[in-house]
Amino acid sequence: MANSATNFSRNGVSDWIIQRVSAVILAAYTVFMVGYLMCAEDLVFSDWKMFFDSLPIKVFTALAVLSLVSHAWVGMWTISTDYIKPVAFRLLFQMLTVLGCFVYLFWTIVILWG
């Protein structure tokens, strides 16, 4: 049970819910963006820029990245507790995952609103 110390939510049920809610948001965002790109043959800069200037798209993208990092954290945490037995390596893996998640999150926020 020592593993749960590195689990942010400290609770399997909330992990389970986070994983599902974020999955649904990510699925919606993925289908939406791929659909947009498939429909927009020969996309030009001004249209693309305008698309990402609209507030709903910014919010949807930010929500998707927030979902992505939560989803990735739960997934990577599960992988680390399943396959990495030495505690030091597991903690290192988990800390690098957290670092990556923060970088992804802030990087995207800066792109959207910076």
Next chain:
Amino acid sequence: MNTTAAGSKKNRPVHLDLRTFKFPIMSFASILHRISGFVLFFIVPFLICMLQSSLSSESDFIRLKEALSAPLTKLFIWVCLCALAYHLVAGIKHLCMDIGIGETLEGGKLAAKVTLGASGVLAFILLIWIW
């Protein structure tokens, strides 16, 4: 008695020879979901990077567009999208199982086959789209 139990647990034979493991289709579909998820975590920075350069200026946008039309980049994007498509489809299968669809042995086998088949179809559609 406690020590005996712990001792016997320790002495249990462990079989970890991956070459002789049997991988039923469900476990294959499951491990592929994990592997694709792990890979996607490292694909994300490339996507964010592309978003950044595509929005920074018109010349960067055009340069990115040109880079994305090179065959090797197309292949890379296709592999990334395949990992994403598989992870998405396997995730939908997971959600279906959460609400009780495909929980039996036969149902699970079928669900794994449908997952692999559907992502194969998506991979093909993505291939056509990219090329």
